[in-house]
Amino acid sequence: MSECRFRVEGAGPGRGASSVDWADELAASVEGPQVVNDSKTPSGTVHVGSLRGPVILDVITRALRARGLETTLLYGVDDMDSMDAQALLTPDAVERYMGVPLAHIPDQAGDCHASYARHHAQTFIDVFAGLGIHPDRYYWMSDIYPTGQVDPFIRTALDRAAVVRDIYRRVANVQHPDHWLPVGIVCPSCGRVGTTIASDWDGETVAVHCRPDLVTWATGCGWTGRLSPFGGTAKLPWNLEWAAQWSLFGVTIEPNGKDLATAGGSRDRSDAIAREVFDREPPRNFPYEFLNIGGKKMSTSKGRGAAAHRFTEVVPPEQTRFLFVRHRPESVIEFDPEGTDAIPRLFDEFDRLGAATAGREVKGELPSGHASIFRYSLLDPDADVEAVAGAFRPAFGHLALLVQVPGVDVAARVAAEKGAPLTDAETAELATRLAAVRAWLEAYAPDRARLEVRRDALPPEAAALGNDQRGYLRALADAAAEDAPATGEAWHAAIFAVAAANGLESKAAFNALYLAFLGRPNGPRAGWLLASLDRAFVIDRLREAGSPVGLAS
RNA sequence: GGGCCGGUAGCUCAACGGUAGAGCAAGUGACUCUUAAUCACUAGGUUCAGGGUUCGAAUCCCUGCCGGCUCACCA
Numbered sequence: 001m002s003e004c005r006f007r008v009e010g011a012g013p014g015r016g017a018s019s020v021d022w023a024d025e026l027a028a029s030v031e032g033p034q035v036v037n038d039s040k041t042p043s044g045t046v047h048v049g050s051l052r053g054p055v056i057l058d059v060i061t062r063a064l065r066a067r068g069l070e071t072t073l074l075y076g077v078d079d080m081d082s083m084d085a086q087a088l089l090t091p092d093a094v095e096r097y098m099g100v101p102l103a104h105i106p107d108q109a110g111d112c113h114a115s116y117a118r119h120h121a122q123t124f125i126d127v128f129a130g131l132g133i134h135p136d137r138y139y140w141m142s143d144i145y146p147t148g149q150v151d152p153f154i155r156t157a158l159d160r161a162a163v164v165r166d167i168y169r170r171v172a173n174v175q176h177p178d179h180w181l182p183v184g185i186v187c188p189s190c191g192r193v194g195t196t197i198a199s200d201w202d203g204e205t206v207a208v209h210c211r212p213d214l215v216t217w218a219t220g221c222g223w224t225g226r227l228s229p230f231g232g233t234a235k236l237p238w239n240l241e242w243a244a245q246w247s248l249f250g251v252t253i254e255p256n257g258k259d260l261a262t263a264g265g266s267r268d269r270s271d272a273i274a275r276e277v278f279d280r281e282p283p284r285n286f287p288y289e290f291l292n293i294g295g296k297k298m299s300t301s302k303g304r305g306a307a308a309h310r311f312t313e314v315v316p317p318e319q320t321r322f323l324f325v326r327h328r329p330e331s332v333i334e335f336d337p338e339g340t341d342a343i344p345r346l347f348d349e350f351d352r353l354g355a356a357t358a359g360r361e362v363k364g365e366l367p368s369g370h371a372s373i374f375r376y377s378l379l380d381p382d383a384d385v386e387a388v389a390g391a392f393r394p395a396f397g398h399l400a401l402l403v404q405v406p407g408v409d410v411a412a413r414v415a416a417e418k419g420a421p422l423t424d425a426e427t428a429e430l431a432t433r434l435a436a437v438r439a440w441l442e443a444y445a446p447d448r449a450r451l452e453v454r455r456d457a458l459p460p461e462a463a464a465l466g467n468d469q470r471g472y473l474r475a476l477a478d479a480a481a482e483d484a485p486a487t488g489e490a491w492h493a494a495i496f497a498v499a500a501a502n503g504l505e506s507k508a509a510f511n512a513l514y515l516a517f518l519g520r521p522n523g524p525r526a527g528w529l530l531a532s533l534d535r536a537f538v539i540d541r542l543r544e545a546g547s548p549v550g551l552a553s
Numbered sequence: 554g555g556g557c558c559g560g561u562a563g564c565u566c567a568a569c570g571g572u573a574g575a576g577c578a579a580g581u582g583a584c585u586c587u588u589a590a591u592c593a594c595u596a597g598g599u600u601c602a603g604g605g606u607u608c609g610a611a612u613c614c615c616u617g618c619c620g621g622c623u624c625a626c627c628a
Binding site: 041043078081082084172173174194215216217237238239241257258259260261262263264265266287289290292330331332334340341342344345348349352363366367395397398400401417448449492495496506507510511514521522523524525526527 | 558587589590
């Protein structure tokens with residue numbers, strides 16, 4: 001099954017190209033109306049990496065339209081492909097449905113979808129929509145075949161079967177038997193398509209045998225007979241189906257992932273079939289690389305790289321788009337969100353390019369084409385880029401700290417940082433980021449990003465406290481016992497007052513407090529942190545941490 | 554075995570024929586001071602190796618090494 005298929009010919013973007021120049025260069029190199037196409041087998045969960053193709057597709061479409069070219073974006077669902085992975089089926093369904101077209105398998109989730117294929121296609125359609133990717137039309141091969149639109153291509157493929165076999169042998173080094181025909185009949189007895197083999201084309205019908213041993217992953221029922229391959233009783237094998245789609249829909253540009261782009265791979269075969277069997281020049285190709293997680297291919301079974309819908313819960317749409325847009329398509333993207341600050345950095349870089357796009361001065365060098373990168377990352381293709389870029393965006397890392405401090409009015413703090421009330425758009429952006437921050441802390445954040453008051457016992461890290469700091473903590477405990485500070489401000493004042501009275505630098509004072517309560521040398525606003533805790537606990541902990549060396553437990 | 558991408562500072566990457574640079578991390582200091590903030594400064598590189606082309610190579614060519622993905626059955 002394909003991850004997804006997509007790739008620009010001759011040229012991915014050349015070296016030295018600006019980061020989004022690849023899309024603009026492609027747009028500049030074509031003339032007339034364009035049809036951009038991709039299709040996917042709806043076989044299961046969508047990984048984050050499989051979003052790269054759709055994002056590239058969408059950026060290309062936007063670039064073409066920006067140039068004023070009439071452009072249609074198509075997305076196909078190859079739901080006549082047969083089920084070939086047991087793991088995707090519930091155990092009781094394996095026997096019955098292996099080898100059956102995905103469109104003919106009941107929805108395993110039992111949530112009202114018409115079929116297995118519809119269920120899974122819907123999940124990725126939803127994810128696309130969330131990323132601002134809206135194909136002009138989705139087409140379903142299970143709908144297309146019964147209309148008879150594919151029949152002319154099936155007929156041509158059968159008439160030129162020898163040419164097809166030759167292409168397979170020549171281009172892909174795959175040797176089919178001389179009687180093999182390039183068509184997959186849906187068995188009228190058991191409904192499987194992956195187990196049938198057709199032969200003896202007489203111009204109207206083919207001989208069909210549903211073989212128990214044709215493939216290892218499914219068992220045919222043994223049916224034999226003759227059938228017409230038209231009107232939905234059959235499907236073309238993948239490489240021919242692909243080429244037929246190009247002719248059927250007039251596709252002019254079709255990117256594809258590098259799994260298909262390899263020499264002798266699917267794209268080469270389909271290109272040859274388009275030229276030699278269907279007499280049509282294949283669309284412009286545009287190969288793109290994958291997304292690796294921690295140097296490895298992503299895989300949910302290895303716990304790496306979440307499913308797309310889960311990833312997008314943490315990384316909002318525009319940052320997800322940005323992740324893909326800012327790298328050239330032919331470069332592998334290395335991204336490891338697990339236990340790293342990769343996600344906060346992604347936000348920081350997005351914000352930096354936004355600030356630069358708004359004309360503000362930013363630190364560091366900017367990638368070439370940074371304004372385009374920012375623009376193509378936005379959800380709305382018609383957004384007012386200047387206005388969006390100029391909006392205030394609180395730093396992800398800072399929010400991650402604020403949300404963990406009890407009693408903080410985050411919105412007020414953010415407005416204070418901005419120095420002005422937030423606009424409606426900024427308030428909405430803040431809400432989005434807060435949700436992302438919470439999800440990140442829950443799912444990906446490294447431990448060092450998490451704050452936790454060590455209520456159960458004095459953190460071992462507190463052993464590093466110096467005697468001056470211990471004295472300070474004891475003095476603060478005494479002061480707190482006497483004055484009973486109740487508010488963050490009162491605690492704050494007490495922290496400074498006691499530090500001054502003990503001749504301790506405030507930096508060392510805060511350091512002592514963080515070690516005593518959090519087991520780390522820094523943290524959130526200490527006065528407010530202490531005020532949020534039970535006072536008796538605070539005083540006990542101050543005394544415990546303040547015990548002279550040797551007496552501390 | 555074939556194809557593609559890559560190997561530049563601790564990490565992520567940029568320079569793509571003209572003096573090797575950023576961000577983050579690290580270190581120092583400042584802010585009469587909350588601190589994962591901000592600011593200033595510092596340090597850190599035989600650009601994987603070896604040949605070649607060139608006035609000049611991280612960059613172009615060849616060879617090799619290393620890493621990753623991918624294809625070779627189906628889709």
